Amino acid sequence: MVSIMDETLELEAGQLVLEIGAGSGWHASTIAEIVAPTDTPKREQGHVYTVEIVPELAEIARKNVERAGYRDRVTIICGDGSEGYAEKAPYDRILVTAAAPDIPKPLIEQLKTGGILVIPVGGLYLYQTLVRIRKKDNKIVKENLGGVAFVPLVGKHGHRL
Amino acid sequence: MEKQAWEELVQRLIQQGVLRSPKVIRALRRVSREPFLPETVKSSVAVDSPLPIGFRQTISAPLG
Numbered sequence: 690m691v692s693i694m695d696e697t698l699e700l701e702a703g704q705l706v707l708e709i710g711a712g713s714g715w716h717a718s719t720i721a722e723i724v725a726p727t728d729t730p731k732r733e734q735g736h737v738y739t740v741e742i743v744p745e746l747a748e749i750a751r752k753n754v755e756r757a758g759y760r761d762r763v764t765i766i767c768g769d770g771s772e773g774y775a776e777k778a779p780y781d782r783i784l785v786t787a788a789a790p791d792i793p794k795p796l797i798e799q800l801k802t803g804g805i806l807v808i809p810v811g812g813l814y815l816y817q818t819l820v821r822i823r824k825k826d827n828k829i830v831k832e833n834l835g836g837v838a839f840v841p842l843v844g845k846h847g848h849r850l
Numbered sequence: 851m852e853k854q855a856w857e858e859l860v861q862r863l864i865q866q867g868v869l870r871s872p873k874v875i876r877a878l879r880r881v882s883r884e885p886f887l888p889e890t891v892k893s894s895v896a897v898d899s900p901l902p903i904g905f906r907q908t909i910s911a912p913l914g
């Protein structure tokens with residue numbers, strides 16, 4: 690899934706990326722390697738903000754990211770990712786690593802014009818579709834990329850468990 | 851051993867056409883899943899499947 694999502698996001702060096710669902714911190718670190726490669730001058734490097742709702746996992750992700758050498762390029766926030774992370778918005782790219790019942794409105798709002806959002810949409814442990822959203826000037830272009838299986842997104846704009 | 855298994859997995863993903871762009875291939879090569887796994891599942895690093903990381907959550911599979 691990490692390969693598919695990273696290809697789908699059309700990542701470039703210098704981008705500001707928001708991930709919802711840090712988990713272990715692995716996916717965010719692979720993205721940091723693309724948007725903030727070490728051979729790029731610091732001021733041209735992008736950054737990954739990743740929100741994790743489970744406090745224990747946020748702590749584990751923080752340790753993992755630090756040990757892997759991405760602490761300066763990946764920031765882990767413990768909170769409700771279904772509301773996005775308005776503090777650093779707007780983002781060039783947003784990815785959600787948990788399935789949402791619908792596309793959370795705050796995520797669309799926090800996406801730059803010209804930005805891409807990739808999110809699995811669907812029921813609890815049921816069939817889910819990976820959706821790519823492109824935000825254009827006055828419209829949202831939606832593409833279905835096929836069936837996937839993710840843990841549920843929880844929070845205000847997520848599933849009620 | 852794990853390093854080699856990871857490289858083989860990356861090669862397989864390239865052959866399957868999942869990994870296409872040089873940037874993503876480079877990133878996956880450089881950032882193995884191994885250091886992000888709990889000890890209990892470390893030996894499964896190159897198995898292309900999600901793995902449990904506790905708290906009813908999983909670490910994604912490299913591909914599927």
